[in-house]
Amino acid sequence: MRTFHNTLATTLVGLGMLVAASAQAQTYGPRDEGRRFNDGSRVECRKVEVANNARDQNRIAGTATGAVVGGLLGNQVGGGSGRKVATAAGAVAGGLVGRNVQGRNQERNGQRVVETRCERVYR
Template sequence: MKTSPILLSLGLMSLMSAAAAQTYGPQDEGRRFSDGSKVECRNVEVQKNSRDPNRVAGTAIGAVVGGLLGNQVGSGNGKKVATVGGAVAGGAIGRKVQGNSQENKGDRIVERRCERVYR
């Protein structure tokens, strides 16, 4: 039976991704591995109630407002550049504003997260 190199590489990649996808819980804390690594756990504060964790709404609204304001400046190609620059700056500002708002309003919980640490 002849095995293709492509199938072998796909199999190896799937094994590697399965090993990398390993998750650890508090029950694994302190577990040591033969390569010298061990599982360490720590408490992490996590925000749970955000409806828009990627801040899409703030970015979009900021970009539109920034683009409209930028469009009021200059003429010709300068107007196009100002519109694009305003949209980019407005998007960044809108994302930041929404993030600050979510952070101030958010309910936070503490979770115990564990990961394998190589030293």
């Protein structure tokens, strides 16, 4: 029961910090462009080209495929406990390579959209 209370208290503290942080965060849109504040800062907007790869933004497919292939290749190396280490290392390395390959393909083949991004500038 004590563990439950500790977990609950930790969760509530974390949620409180998240709420406090989001209350301070301010977002600005194109209608705020040029708005000035008392501290001398102002809102500036600019157009940014953004890759819109909604299918697999976390690159899970490339990571998983690379990990499986890397694990299979690593399993071919060594014997005994060395084989286990090689399999694990191959899976990690393969996952990283697969994630990077998928990321490059998404950047090259992804749909591009232009968005207006606004931020508060302090000068």
